[in-house]
Amino acid sequence: MREEQTTIIIADDQPDMLLGLQTLLKQNGYRLLAAERGNEALEILRSNDVDLVICDVQMPGMSGMQVLEAAKSEFPDVPFIMITGFASIESAVDAMKKGAYDYISKPFNNEVILLTVARALERKRMQQELEELRQRLGEEYPEGIIGRSHKMREIFSLVDKISSSSAPVLLLGESGTGKGLIARAIHRRGARSEGKFVGVNTAALPETLLESELFGYLKGAFTGADSDKRGLFAEASGGTLFLDEIGSMPLSFQGKLLRALQEGEVVPLGGTEPVSVDTRVISATNVNLQDAIAEGRFRSDLFYRLNVIEIEVPALRERMEDIPALVDHFVTTYCIRHKVRPKKVDADVIRRFMKHPWPGNVRELENVIYRAVVVDSDEKISPDDVQIRPPGREFAAGDSSIYDMPYKDAKQKVQEEFQGRYIRSVLERCNGNIKLAAEMSGLTRAAIYRIKQRYSL
Numbered sequence: 520m521r522e523e524q525t526t527i528i529i530a531d532d533q534p535d536m537l538l539g540l541q542t543l544l545k546q547n548g549y550r551l552l553a554a555e556r557g558n559e560a561l562e563i564l565r566s567n568d569v570d571l572v573i574c575d576v577q578m579p580g581m582s583g584m585q586v587l588e589a590a591k592s593e594f595p596d597v598p599f600i601m602i603t604g605f606a607s608i609e610s611a612v613d614a615m616k617k618g619a620y621d622y623i624s625k626p627f628n629n630e631v632i633l634l635t636v637a638r639a640l641e642r643k644r645m646q647q648e649l650e651e652l653r654q655r656l657g658e659e660y661p662e663g664i665i666g667r668s669h670k671m672r673e674i675f676s677l678v679d680k681i682s683s684s685s686a687p688v689l690l691l692g693e694s695g696t697g698k699g700l701i702a703r704a705i706h707r708r709g710a711r712s713e714g715k716f717v718g719v720n721t722a723a724l725p726e727t728l729l730e731s732e733l734f735g736y737l738k739g740a741f742t743g744a745d746s747d748k749r750g751l752f753a754e755a756s757g758g759t760l761f762l763d764e765i766g767s768m769p770l771s772f773q774g775k776l777l778r779a780l781q782e783g784e785v786v787p788l789g790g791t792e793p794v795s796v797d798t799r800v801i802s803a804t805n806v807n808l809q810d811a812i813a814e815g816r817f818r819s820d821l822f823y824r825l826n827v828i829e830i831e832v833p834a835l836r837e838r839m840e841d842i843p844a845l846v847d848h849f850v851t852t853y854c855i856r857h858k859v860r861p862k863k864v865d866a867d868v869i870r871r872f873m874k875h876p877w878p879g880n881v882r883e884l885e886n887v888i889y890r891a892v893v894v895d896s897d898e899k900i901s902p903d904d905v906q907i908r909p910p911g912r913e914f915a916a917g918d919s920s921i922y923d924m925p926y927k928d929a930k931q932k933v934q935e936e937f938q939g940r941y942i943r944s945v946l947e948r949c950n951g952n953i954k955l956a957a958e959m960s961g962l963t964r965a966a967i968y969r970i971k972q973r974y975s976l
Contacts, residue, residue, distance in 0.1 A: 526569050531578070588617060600621050601621075687780070693805050698763070723764070734750040
């Protein structure tokens, strides 16, 4: 928007004030439309493409406050600068609460007027840019999932194929890879999109609370149960229930969940009559469930009930080609959220990102970008604005040759090294007592024996 194309309405019932403002602003390249009455200003606003209104608070007939209120309901994006005498400053402050950008007190000098006008127009330009960014963001990534890599395209294709069914889905992948976003995408694209999407972190709740949250309870079922409460299975009936961190669910509760999935019904705490539910279940975990089954921490029958359709979500280091698009998405998102001008990212920053293993995955990248947007003082994010935590030992570049290995082999090696170190540490603290080590670790004694023999501990 160039200044010579900027149109400003000046509304004031004092001819000398009107003429003075017109002369000043015309000299600075603005196009002016003048009004001596409030209703006249409103008519001009309705029939022209206007960028800014400068309006006196006190005018005969329709006051400046009434013009502001009427205009904001019809033209919310047009900024208002109110002109007020000393005696009516209180009214001007009230006008700002009702949506005016700023006010100028009489008498005023030309520099104050020009600076206030420039700031108001700059704010309007920024809001327009951010709105364009918001629209572009919604058009490019309607589900909020960013990825053009081959692995992500395969996931998008599978999501499209399975969305219309009600088959259970199991999402596998490290923390921070976006499993929750994929679960929401499956729900929104399917026949159940009109129903609720309800999510719960099953690892964050003890068994008794987990049962009451998922199955509900009746009044009087326990102390504090003052009324009936529907469980999340019932809340999500006709929609989707997302069970996050399913691999850390208490073993003692897994049988109850299995029964609910098999029967399609739940029994609220304190009740005897089952409640039928029609709920699609999508679960997610960062735990290796096959290992958990072998170690007695997860039921194999529940695994097969949940794992009708399996989707393995890749770690960010497995799809590094998606980093530029992710960076652009997060920069845009946080510029919009914090209402700051769009920012560009220095090429050196991208190169640095491409070398980092991202143990925290997409969530870690998002947090790094969030901080950079907040601390950056100009419109370009440079290496000085970026703070990345050094990777842990298993991700250190010089620690091993895992980056020269296929992903599955590298992952297995890291897991084996951890498993051996962990059990060695537990046994040392328990003075070799297998029973005590099992209680401390949460593994079965058979699993401890097996790992001990495997690594000759």
